[in-house]
Amino acid sequence: MNKQSxxxxxxxxxxxxxxxxxxxxxxxxxxxxxxxxxxxxxGKTPAVLRYLFSVISVLPPFxxxxxxxxxxxxxxxxxxxxxxNYLKVALRNLIRNKTYSALNIGGLATGMAVAMxxxxxxxxxxxxxxxxENYDRxxxxxxxxxxxxxxxxxxxxxxxxxxxxxxxxxxxxSHVVLSSWTQEHIIAHGEKKFTKKGNFxxxxxxxxxxxxxxxxxxxxxxDVSTVLLSESVSQTLFxxxxxxxxxxxxxxxxxxxxxxxxxxxPYNSDFHEMTFIAPWDLYLLSEPWIKNNGGWENNSWxxxxxxxxxxxxxxxxxxxxxxxxxxxxxxxxxKPVIFLQPMSRWHLYGExxxxxxxxxxxxxxxxxxIIGVFVLLLACINFMNLSTAxxxxxxxxxxxxxxxxxxxxxxxxxxxxxxxxxxxxxFVLSLVLVLAMLPLFNEVADKQLSFPWKEPLFWASGLSFxxxxxIVSGSYPAIYLSSFQAVKVLKGTFRAGRxxxxxxxxxxxxxxxxxxTLIIGxxxxxxxxxxxxxxxxxxxxxxxxxxxxxxxxxxxxxNPLRGELLKTGAxxxxxxxxxxxxxxxSQQIGFEWxxxxxxxxxxxxxxxxxxxxxxxxxxxxxxxxxFSRSFSTDSSGVVINETAVKYMGLKDPVGKIIKWNGRPxxxxxxxxxxxxxxxxxxxxxxxxxxxxxxxxxxxxxxNPEMSSSESLSRVETVFRKFNPGSPFDYKFTDQQYALKFAxxxxxxxxxxxxxxxxxxxxxxGLFGLASFMAEQRTKEMGVRKVLGASVFNLWxxxxxxxxxxxxxxxxxxxxVAWYLLDNWLQKYEYRTxxxxxxxxxxxxxxxxxxxxxxxxxxxxxxxxxxxxxLRSE
Amino acid sequence: xxxTYLGxxxxxxxxxxxxxDQEAYGVTVNQALxxxxxxxxxxxxxxxxxxxxxxxxxxxxxxGGATAxxxxxxxxxxxxxALGSRxxxxxxxxxxxxxxxxxxxTLRLSRL
Numbered sequence: 001m002n003k004q005s006x007x008x009x010x011x012x013x014x015x016x017x018x019x020x021x022x023x024x025x026x027x028x029x030x031x032x033x034x035x036x037x038x039x040x041x042x043g044k045t046p047a048v049l050r051y052l053f054s055v056i057s058v059l060p061p062f063x064x065x066x067x068x069x070x071x072x073x074x075x076x077x078x079x080x081x082x083x084x085n086y087l088k089v090a091l092r093n094l095i096r097n098k099t100y101s102a103l104n105i106g107g108l109a110t111g112m113a114v115a116m117x118x119x120x121x122x123x124x125x126x127x128x129x130x131x132x133e134n135y136d137r138x139x140x141x142x143x144x145x146x147x148x149x150x151x152x153x154x155x156x157x158x159x160x161x162x163x164x165x166x167x168x169x170x171x172x173x174s175h176v177v178l179s180s181w182t183q184e185h186i187i188a189h190g191e192k193k194f195t196k197k198g199n200f201x202x203x204x205x206x207x208x209x210x211x212x213x214x215x216x217x218x219x220x221x222x223d224v225s226t227v228l229l230s231e232s233v234s235q236t237l238f239x240x241x242x243x244x245x246x247x248x249x250x251x252x253x254x255x256x257x258x259x260x261x262x263x264x265x266p267y268n269s270d271f272h273e274m275t276f277i278a279p280w281d282l283y284l285l286s287e288p289w290i291k292n293n294g295g296w297e298n299n300s301w302x303x304x305x306x307x308x309x310x311x312x313x314x315x316x317x318x319x320x321x322x323x324x325x326x327x328x329x330x331x332x333x334x335k336p337v338i339f340l341q342p343m344s345r346w347h348l349y350g351e352x353x354x355x356x357x358x359x360x361x362x363x364x365x366x367x368x369x370i371i372g373v374f375v376l377l378l379a380c381i382n383f384m385n386l387s388t389a390x391x392x393x394x395x396x397x398x399x400x401x402x403x404x405x406x407x408x409x410x411x412x413x414x415x416x417x418x419x420x421x422x423x424x425x426x427f428v429l430s431l432v433l434v435l436a437m438l439p440l441f442n443e444v445a446d447k448q449l450s451f452p453w454k455e456p457l458f459w460a461s462g463l464s465f466x467x468x469x470x471i472v473s474g475s476y477p478a479i480y481l482s483s484f485q486a487v488k489v490l491k492g493t494f495r496a497g498r499x500x501x502x503x504x505x506x507x508x509x510x511x512x513x514x515x516x517t518l519i520i521g522x523x524x525x526x527x528x529x530x531x532x533x534x535x536x537x538x539x540x541x542x543x544x545x546x547x548x549x550x551x552x553x554x555x556x557x558x559n560p561l562r563g564e565l566l567k568t569g570a571x572x573x574x575x576x577x578x579x580x581x582x583x584x585x586s587q588q589i590g591f592e593w594x595x596x597x598x599x600x601x602x603x604x605x606x607x608x609x610x611x612x613x614x615x616x617x618x619x620x621x622x623x624x625x626x627f628s629r630s631f632s633t634d635s636s637g638v639v640i641n642e643t644a645v646k647y648m649g650l651k652d653p654v655g656k657i658i659k660w661n662g663r664p665x666x667x668x669x670x671x672x673x674x675x676x677x678x679x680x681x682x683x684x685x686x687x688x689x690x691x692x693x694x695x696x697x698x699x700x701x702x703n704p705e706m707s708s709s710e711s712l713s714r715v716e717t718v719f720r721k722f723n724p725g726s727p728f729d730y731k732f733t734d735q736q737y738a739l740k741f742a743x744x745x746x747x748x749x750x751x752x753x754x755x756x757x758x759x760x761x762x763x764x765g766l767f768g769l770a771s772f773m774a775e776q777r778t779k780e781m782g783v784r785k786v787l788g789a790s791v792f793n794l795w796x797x798x799x800x801x802x803x804x805x806x807x808x809x810x811x812x813x814x815x816v817a818w819y820l821l822d823n824w825l826q827k828y829e830y831r832t833x834x835x836x837x838x839x840x841x842x843x844x845x846x847x848x849x850x851x852x853x854x855x856x857x858x859x860x861x862x863x864x865x866x867x868x869x870l871r872s873e
Numbered sequence: 874x875x876x877t878y879l880g881x882x883x884x885x886x887x888x889x890x891x892x893x894d895q896e897a898y899g900v901t902v903n904q905a906l907x908x909x910x911x912x913x914x915x916x917x918x919x920x921x922x923x924x925x926x927x928x929x930x931x932x933x934x935x936x937g938g939a940t941a942x943x944x945x946x947x948x949x950x951x952x953x954x955a956l957g958s959r960x961x962x963x964x965x966x967x968x969x970x971x972x973x974x975x976x977x978x979t980l981r982l983s984r985l
Contacts, residue, residue, distance in 0.1 A: 023924075025946050027899070028944075028946055029944065029946030029947065029948060030898065030899035030903075030916070030920075030943070030948070031916065032942075032943050033900045033942055033943045034899075034903065036942060037904070054915060054917065056917075057915040057917025057918065058917040058920055062921075063917055063920065063921065064920070065924075066924050066927075
């Protein structure tokens with residue numbers, strides 16, 4: 001047919017594009033023939049017009065589709081026979097390649113188990129306190145202030161505020177509850193005495209917390225001399241007996257009646273340590289000093305509140321914002337604010353940075369969430385890599401399936417069902433892993449997570465997540481494998497292109513980037529902990545114990561007690577202090593010194609001690625001397641720390657006078673800084689004064705030549721004599737100090753476990769890839785060997801590629817890790833630097849692991865007898 | 874009426890297929906319609922009708938007869954089935970019966 005008489009190209013194309021495939025051939029033919037007919041009869045233009053009109057008439061939606069003829073029986077994609085066949089082939093494949101299957105499923109199961117545990121952890125963190133029914137309406141009253149440009153906020157509140165909230169803002173609050181801190185108290189019934197943690201709270205508390213009462217009622221605290229016990233304390237004190245109406249003695253001085261027993265609060269509640277509640281009025285009775293010191297200046301207690309159903313946190317916060325400024329105008333300079341911290345934010349946003357932005361544990365939730373996602377991603381990458389690497393082996397199968405009539409969609413669904421089968425096995429395996437690892441994980445993470453068998457959310461997310469993993473990780477092999485051309489594959493000319501392995505390599509690089517970043521991160525976290533641990537603490541922790549002074553019997557007996565203790569030979573020194581050496585309990589204002597800038601708003605930590613404190617804890621003097629009983633004037637003396645000297649800007653401090661609330665104190669000596677609060681922050685400016693009446697703990701230095709169990713039993717006899725109503729409870733200072741690292745160490749341990757798992761999963765993948773490579777290049781190795789290559793040559797040849805990939809990964813990971821960790825370290829004021837050797841070390845470590853993994857396969861391949869490898873066909 | 878309904882245009886197309894004997898396919902049906910009835914029909918209408926007739930079982934089809942003038946593409950050739958020819962005959966008979974019943978003068982009147 002000549003060119004003149006052919007219809008317009010674009011119309012033909014349009015027809016070919018949109019006309020149903022089944023009838024395309026005949027319609028194209030018919031129209032072309034008709035066009036020729038019209039052309040001859042009517043000429044070009046009418047022919048073209050009629051052609052166009054006809055084309056349009058056979059395009060959707062006008063055209064009728066031809067129904068499929070059942071020329072032959074086409075099994076449905078999801079017919080049971082085919083699915084059975086897919087499963088059978090999948091299982092046979094799994095069994096034939098045991099190593100691959102184990103690597104694949106094992107890696108995926110590990111990844112899923114990690115993700116699940118992290119998921120449980122995050123869920124637990126996010127559901128903190130949710131147990132309380134009024135979760136949405138409960139808040140902590142807090143106050144914040146900006147001193148010398150830095151914002152700080154705290155939950156230590158003054159008493160009058162509670163009264164104002166209760167009376168003036170009655171419409172906004174359903175409950176306002178005053179509370180003491182969850183502290184250790186001695187609780188005794190008859191001969192049974194225990195140290196238990198508990199609070200004194202306003203009678204509204206049980207109602208606000210919606211405690212589940214096992215016995216008695218929530219009204220139990222209305223009378224002064226009452227107590228509500230948690231179920232566990234009731235068990236220890238009374239066993240199975242009914243405790244209602246029984247008398248219990250608190251701190252050996254307060255006789256109270258048990259009026260109720262409540263179910264223990266769950267571990268993920270901020271009050272889980274509170275094992276009994278006594279009425280607030282009882283607290284006021286037992287601490288008579290509060291009567292004269294309970295004003296706005298004394299911020300010592302907690303105020304909890306439940307807002308009324310009609311109001312919201314923000315509105316109420318705005319209303320009460322300026323209460324301190326109104327009631328104590330002289331504090332206006334520090335811009336005090338009073339606000340509500342909703343219960344939903346207690347756990348995760350408990351801190352503020354210096355510019356007043358909330359922060360807290362939420363960053364760890366993010367950190368672990370990201371790690372979890374990455375570990376899972378690594379596992380998926382493994383799965384994809386191993387499957388694609390193996391795909392060439394299954395090319396023949398695909399070819400045959402296509403030749404006997406498989407549609408592409410059938411092949412795709414075959415590979416999806418295969419990957420779903422693997423994921424299903426991995427899921428079951430990961431459940432087993434989680435069950436096995438959960439107790440250990442709980443211990444490391446300080447959690448009480450249980451396996452959520454009955455949680456539909458868990459199953460829904462677990463299954464949908466498996467499905468997603470199966471589809472994501474199966475998609476590449478499914479689509480890639482099914483695109484093979486049957487003819488080429490079966491003729492044997494099929495070769496994956498030169499760049500077929502590029503995506504695989506990119507995935508390996510990604511895996512190792514994540515792994516190296518995690519390794520560097522772990523190293524830096526541990527360095528930071530070690531850095532803080534190595535910090536000079538300024539006193540001797542070992543062999544130092546503290547005993548709380550929580551009963552009246554221990555007051556006013558300083559000298560007899562000291563004498564008796566020293567006489568036992570178990571104790572070499574004894575003293576009292578307002579707070580133990582591991583805690584700075586009190587911060588005060590009202591200091592003046594020579595050369596002080598009147599505008600400077602000072603604040604000092606203050607510790608009241610007895611004369612023997614210095615010798616007990618073993619502090620070190622830079623200048624001057626310790627308190628001494630030989631000088632009676634020493635009782636108005638003061639010892640300050642190094643930081644305090646710098647803080648005040650004093651030169652030659654010894655002998656100078658500082659004034660505290662007008663009372664002159666002479667500086668006797670300057671000690672080396674003692675780390676009393678967080679080992680990660682700078683030492684606070686602190687003054688030590690003599691005050692025998694302001695004592696919170698007894699410090700004992702044990703005799704180093706005696707075993708501690710021996711010493712402790714001798715000390716116990718003395719305490720039994722002086723304080724018969726109380727159990728003998730003591731704390732080792734070095735253990736208390738170690739607790740300061742608990743949070744960081746927990747993060748470090750978890751991070752290192754996850755990093756190890758990430759590396760492990762990556763190595764599994766690498767191992768699989770290496771073995772595949774070695775297998776694929778068997779012939780090449782044989783030829784090279786015959787031509788005289790040494791084992792080393794071959795090993796280098798096979799390992800080179802992987803080493804390259806890891807190097808690239810390392811190069812990407814280094815700046816990423818540096819950036820992230822530098823940010824993290826900024827949080828700590830006392831911090832380590834990120835030294836270059838950390839990067840070198842983790843890089844070298846990864847390289848070593850890579851080489852070990854790859855070498856196993858490459859050496860095996862290099863050692864193979866060339867005769868065998870060349871003969872195999 | 875028990876048999877499948879056959880529309881007027883469908884009947885025409887079916888008749889054309891019968892007339893064309895072994896040579897009925899899109900082009901010829903289209904041309905025959907034009908030639909014998911004088912109607913200009915869109916190709917799509919013929920195409921759809923043929924498919925519908927086949928679905929109803931009045932015709933069957935097979936592919937064949939590739940010729941150079943259609944760029945080597947095959948035609949879909951249609952043939953009237955037993956059901957198709959019986960239906961056509963029944964319709965024809967019915968019409969004849971009906972014609973018999975028409976009183977002669979009515980038609981004559983209408984002719985005027």
